[in-house]
Amino acid sequence: MNDEIHTLSGAYALNALPLRELGEFEGHLSRCETCTIEVRGLQETTARLGVAVAEAPPRALKSRVMAQIAEVRQEPPLIEEPPGEPEVVVPLRRRSGRWALALAAVSAAAAVSIGVVAVNEIRSRDASIEETRNLLAAPDAVVRKVEMVGGGSATVVASETYGKVMFTSELPALDASKTYQLWTIGGERIRSAGLVDGGGVRTATVDLPAGTDHFGVTVEPAGGSRQPTTEPVMLAKVV
Amino acid sequence: MGFVNDVVPISVTGRSPELDELLTLVARGDETAFERLYDRLIASVFGLIRRVVRDRAQAEEVAQEVMVEVWRTAARFDPARGSAMSWVMTVAHRRAVDRVRSAQAASDREDRVARMGGEVAYDHVAETVTTRLEGERVRRCLDGLTELQRQAVTMAYYGGYSYPEVAGLLKVPLGTVKTRMRDGLVRLRDCMGVER
Known part of the structure; x- marks a missing residue:
């Protein structure tokens, strides 16, 4: 454990870290179990500091909140890949497009192992703002602007420390039988x-x-595919 | 209080399994559970936000955003990783801090602190704290900290300052502030008997 970064747990629990250090510390937290446990205890503590200054709000607030939640869709639960789940290994058909070119650069082995497809609906824009902020603050954030096939461009921000990649672009409407699907590509795995x-x-x-060394987007049949079935409309290097 | 009297205060110590259960139900779209959760937590949420942002109208706006965010993102709550109360209060504090850290707010706060001096923030906190039974223990625990620990913790938490801002205001080195925040919170945690 890095002592220097470990002392940030108090400032973190108080939300007192500047953005740059926030990304760094959260990256550290994801790898340091001792720190995670300490932070939880400190957050339970700060919560009590909050409870101690309780003050009743105007009654009208409740009706505004109840009216608003009636119109706000909830995020679906995050589906995580169960650990130890056997992975399906399927051969990657050789392709002539950018997909294959980039992958060839990544790995000579033309085999792709596909994990359990975790299809999460994208988070709403509000949620993304905080994540984007943290992501950009990560010391190893990589930012790329890449062309989209068919025009326009996309911005991709990735940080290995923070463990997230953000993609943003204007995506043309598709007919109901199709969807955009996002992919992370690392070595032999998509x-x-x-x-x-x-x-x-x-x-x-x-x-x-x-x-992960690449991030890509394809157009797939509605419901998504277990492996990419079309040429990518966007492919970005994230290292 | 001139507003509501149906707000049930929650205990400062100990974890409420009932709140955890309510938040889990909220994640499944249960509006009745959300309403009960709201009744249980809104005074804490609003009080904290008001402490940080000060302005009452803005505090109401932020409290509304927080409760809607709780509704929207309840599926992210994992009882194995902390209590519902801590989860909601963390959302509330982050939102409040985001609000005051905008550039304009920062200059306002600097003016305010320049006028008040460092000590006032804590006295003001303590005054409110003593009005509540559950606050007694928190106050006693705050009193058990060293002066610097207490200032570092309360300026960050109730004032919404980042640790470099706290260091600047208290004129102490960055490293000292980081350490005082951590050992201050550790001491509070032990004093309050927080489950770990």
Whole structure:
């Protein structure tokens, strides 16, 4: 454990870290179990500091909140890949497009192992703002602007420390039988990172599995695919 | 209080399994559970936000955003990783801090602190704390900290300052502030008997 960074647990629990250190510390937290346990205890403590200054709000607040939640869709639960789940290994058909070119550069072995497809609906824009902020603050954040096939561009921000990749672009509407699908590609593995609909600017922040070197987007049949079945409309290097 | 009297205060110590259960139900779209959770937590949420942002109208706006965020993201709550109360209060504090850290707010706060001096923030806190039974223990625990620990913790938590800002205001080195925040919170945790 790095003592210097470990002393930030108090400032973190008090939300007193500047953005740069916030990303760094959260990256550290994801790898340090002792720190995670300490932070939880300190957050339970700060919560009590909050409870101690309780003050009743105006009654009208409740009706405003209840009216608003009636119109706000809830995030679905995050589906995590169960650990130890056997993975399906399928051969990657050789392709002539950018997909194959990039992958060839990554790995000579033309085999792709696909994890359990975790299809998460993208988080709403509000949630992305905080994540984006943390992501950009990560010391190893990589920011790329890449061309989209068919015009326009996409911005991809990735941080291995923070363990997230963010994608944002204007995505043309697709007909109902199709969807955009996000992929993280690391060495020999391509994993689904979720589905995104088209028809406007879309921002998605998804987990970046360790060892990921590319992030791609394809158009797939509605419901998504276990492996990419079309040429990518966008492919970005994330290391 | 001129507003509501149906707000049930929650105990400062110990974890409420009932709150954890309510939040889990909220994640499944249960609006009745959300309403009960709201009744249980809104005074704490609002009080904390008001402490940080000060302005009452803004505090109401932020409290509304927080409760809607709780509704929207309840599926992220994992009882194995902490209590529902801690989860909600963390959301509330982050939102409150985001609100005051905008550039304009920062200059306002600097003016305010320049006028008040460092000590006032804590006295003001203590005054409110003593009005509540559950606050007694928190106050006693705060009193058990060293002066610097207490200032570092309360300026960050109730004032919404980042640790470099706290260091600047207290004119102590960054490293000292980081350490005081941590050992201050550790001492509070042990004093309050927080489950770990």
